[in-house]
Amino acid sequence: MSMGNNYELYKVFYWAAKTGSLTQAAKALYLTQPSVSHAIKQLEESFGVSLFYRNSKGVELTQEGMVLYSYIEQSQILITLAEEKMAALKNLDSGELRIGGSDSLFKHYVLPYLEQFHERHPGVKLHLNHGTTPEVITFLKEGRIDLGVVRMPIVDPQLQVTESFQLQDCFVAGSRYAELKNEVLTLDALLQYPIILFSRNSRARMTITEVFHNYGYSIKPEIEVGSVDLLIEFARRGLGISYVTREFVSKELEEGSLFEVSLDIPLPPSHVGLLTMRNMPLSSAAHAFIGLVK
Amino acid sequence: MSMGNNYELYKVFYWAAKTGSLTQAAKALYLTQPSVSHAIKQLEESFGVSLFYRNSKGVELTQEGMVLYSYIEQSQILITLAEEKMAALKNLDSGELRIGGSDSLFKHYVLPYLEQFHERHPGVKLHLNHGTTPEVITFLKEGRIDLGVVRMPIVDPQLQVTESFQLQDCFVAGSRYAELKNEVLTLDALLQYPIILFSRNSRARMTITEVFHNYGYSIKPEIEVGSVDLLIEFARRGLGISYVTREFVSKELEEGSLFEVSLDIPLPPSHVGLLTMRNMPLSSAAHAFIGLVK
């Protein structure tokens, strides 16, 4: 059964042995010499052996004391390392940040924040796990990521949602359809053109489908793709009109390789949110990252 | 500042992490659950990070908690091993006993006690360092042995002397001098025979020299030897009359290969004493051995 010493006594013993002096140990520990003397005595009495020889110069380990020290020294060093490591984690000189989300959000939305974060805390390792929104939620619940970056809305009582950014989806076309540049199309008119949409299970796809449905139309894509890059590329090559997040094609809109097709109805904005587990403590790194984004 | 956590908290953390439950940790440590809860909270606050996720089944380490645990686990295991080792030292299931003395005392006097001690405490390693009395005293003061076994008297304020046994030195001869068997010799008569003595620096030699001197004689050996075995062997072969400790030749006296030469004056007994350092704590093993001898 437990010999039940207060482990604090080992700290005192360690310093007394290390410095060879109760007085020095006391200084190192910000205690008084009698306190140290008392602590050592407690240890000796609990073990029933003497740990130190006392002489006029200080103290010296006995055989038994050396045996004890051989164990305790390592133990104390480990604790010191642990405390240093924890301080490093807190200061974000160390640790890791694990984010889940879609590739397109990483590329167009998360990346600038990540750069900033990495510059500020180069010791923190970054892990990006890409997946669909349900997958990201699963990752979160399994504890494999600290936070997720996904499109809103998300309704899940276990999750804490921080809406952080608004994106505007729109239809864009390339020079093949230049005649539409200054027009304002009705939905009916738009549907006369080949439409390129993201794959069926994406949130953007569901959103636009619902918009058309609300106005009594049904939108059926000519082409279906699985990445934002393809959505852009196909539109540039004139294969159709792509439904895409405006912020993700800002470069193409600027340089004129794509233009936005105006509609006579407003398209709903979409929101990007940061997902974390509700009622679960955040790692320092995740906390700092969220603070950065907000 | 001081990250100065009470190391006792790490013990609590260790058990909480190990059992995955504050309640279980409390039972293991003979504490109540609120105490453990409080201890963990202290650690978390001191580090500024969360160490556990709390759920309805118990607790689970966070990333930061796992990092801390990776250090603390080893540390705690070492402390446990240290406590077990110290208990073993105390119980004499372990440790060592270092004795200094002369070969003859080891062989004829210490050995039976050592056998008994070893039988009772087989885990204790035995170290025998042989040397002359001054060497033994030096060993003691240098801390190379726990106790010395030497002839009395010893006067040294640093040493603690425990007289433990009385030996009687005497003159013995072999069959070559059978005519002396039933005689009682005067010192003068004895000196007509060749005498064999131990080497000049031995205590026995000094003692007998002084005895003869007190009676107005001077004893000069024919042969001088460096071991008790040779003293005995030479006497048996009739090379002279040996001055030897009676207890060391009890076998030869019994079997008749040697007989004691009676003198008309009493020879002073010599005393064997156990030497330890005064004002220095004894190891458990040394303490037990001295108790055995007394």
Place this chain on the structure above:
DNA sequence: TGTTACCCATAGACATGGTCTATATCTCCT
């Protein structure tokens, strides 16, 4: 949808025991 039975968190009271000051004792050194 109660009920039960586990968890952990919190609040507040209490007493243990760790720490302090003051002093004694010892040894070494000058």
Place this chain on the structure above:
DNA sequence: AGGAGATATAGACCATGTCTATGGGTAACA
């Protein structure tokens, strides 16, 4: 002989670790 510096001891105090009592949350089950 005296001073410097080490550890040991005694006794007082109060910080803090521990307890009891209680609250809230979740999972399992009827």
